[in-house]
Amino acid sequence: MAMTTRRWAWAAVFLAATGVVCAAPSDAIQEDYLEIFKKLMSGDRDEEFLDIEALLKCSPNATSEEFGICLPLAHCANTGGVPAGTCARGFGVCCIAQRTCGESTSYTHTNFVNPGYYDSDTGSGACTLTVNHANKNICQIRLDFLELELAQPDTDGNCNIDFLAVTGGASTVPTICGSNSGQHMYIDVDPTCGALKVTVDRSPAPLASRWWNIKVTQIPCDSEARAPTGCLQYYTETSGYVKSFNFDSYNSFNYSENSQIAQQNYGVCIKAGEGYCGIMWERMTVFGFTVSGNLPVISPSLVGTAAASSTGATCTTDYVIIPGGVDNNQNSEDRFCGLGFPDSVTSTMKPFVMYVHTDADESSEVANRGFGMQYRQITDCC
The missing domain is CATH 2.60.120.290 (Spermadhesin, CUB domain)
Incomplete structure (x- = not known):
């Protein structure tokens, strides 16, 4: 009970300091506000102060992908932060915790x-x-x-x-x-x-x-933003794009180099939307799937197409796995490789996931770029 009461007391201080309760923070409120900062910067951040740091979180602007903590300018500088716009109605700055080597x-x-x-x-x-x-x-x-x-x-x-x-x-x-x-x-x-x-x-x-x-x-640990265990990547929208690391999306190739990275083994997970029963995968572009094989030896007109794709037991070096996969011709396959991909692959197996595997040697598989895939969750699974 004492912890909860104190937590709300700190919250009241913050709201007053930001001007939500008062037009301008008093000297006493500013002193209490600074105590919050000192606690946050001390490294002694027990669960009691989780909510407080959430209250202090800010963003430099509406479109920024960065987040900071609302601090007085001097305190931001003392912690090695970078000020990025004001917060708390000008009482503080949005302090980006920026760090570099060592x-x-x-x-x-x-x-x-x-x-x-x-x-x-x-x-x-x-x-x-x-x-x-x-x-x-x-x-x-x-x-x-x-x-x-x-x-x-x-x-x-x-x-x-x-x-x-x-x-x-x-x-x-x-x-x-x-x-x-x-x-x-x-x-x-x-x-x-x-x-x-x-x-x-x-x-x-x-x-x-x-x-x-x-x-x-x-x-x-109890956050809804936490990804399921075993997911290196996690997407929460009902449609979107997934690329292998270092994927080159250009519609042309340097036939002497690979951009696909060797020794990759990880899972890409998609959060199932409410009311969605399946997921459909397609390549992003004509050149959106080149994961195994020797690119210079096939006709450019075949690159990326189903005719240049391989499935099942023939995929032993570099491949992706879509559990429960069924292609647009109603062939049931879960393993895909080669220099192309079917027009579409659908799966109703949950959780929605795609596994990625590349072996340790890409030297015999020239000019592969990896994959750029788009997914869309579906409601019609009959």
């Missing part, structure tokens, strides 16, 4: 950026962010790659020049490289265990296109 965070929302963000990174070696749990009720971390531009994989599909790796979690995370802006990952974490580490390892060779801005969000 730094750590215990905020629920943090942006991990390359040194000298807004400029290409010219450094080398491992650049690591340590993510400490914000409290004892954190079971998952979501990484949103607002920007992630690293060196491409080598001709075998391996990330040997630059790569991003995640360690310390309770789930396996594949190593990725190349162009992955707009992609995301969910990582399960044990609330009782140590920190998660997000590392961008850079080769000594300078690259004009190497930079990153990764939004790191800590997800409570």
Whole structure:
């Protein structure tokens, strides 16, 4: 009871400070408001202060994908934050917790950026962010790659020049490289265990296109935003797009290089909408599915089409699995590979999921780009 009463007391202070209750915060209210900030910054964030941090959460503007905490300008600077617009009716600034190499965070929302963000990174070696749990009720971390531009994989599909790796979690995370802006990952974490580490390892060779801005969000164990176990990626809309990491969506190919990354093994999950009984998968573009085989040896007119696709037991190296899949010709198949994809594949098996697998060697499968798929949940499953 005391904890609940205190929580509401803090909430009242915040509402008054923002001007929702009073036109302007009094000196006493400002002092109490600063006590909230001190508690949040101390690292001693027990469950009592979960709601308080949620109240303080802000966004620089209506279209921003970044989140911050409403703090006085001086406190934002003292914690290494970046002010991005005002909040609390001008009483505070929306402070983005921005971190770079060798730094750590215990905020629920943090942006991990390359040194000298807004400029290409010219450094080398491992650049690591340590993510400490914000409290004892954190079971998952979501990484949103607002920007992630690293060196491409080598001709075998391996990330040997630059790569991003995640360690310390309770789930396996594949190593990725190349162009992955707009992609995301969910990582399960044990609330009782140590920190998660997000590392961008850079080769000594300078690259004009190497930079990153990764939004790191800590997800409570009881949150509706938590992804199901086993899902590296999780989509909650009834329709959308799914791409393999480093997918090249251009309708032309460099026939000497792969952009598909080797050694990938993960699940892509789609939240079933209420009243939806199935899901339909289609390729995004004509060139939206090239995962196995030798691209230069087939006619360009066949690339991406059902005629260039393979299914079932013939898919042994690189492939996707759609459990319960049925193609547009009513053939029941759940494993798909090759240099094309059926016109559509539908499944009524729940949960809706697609599994992705690539082996360790792409050298014999030239110029593959991976996949760009669009999905749509359906209500007519007869």
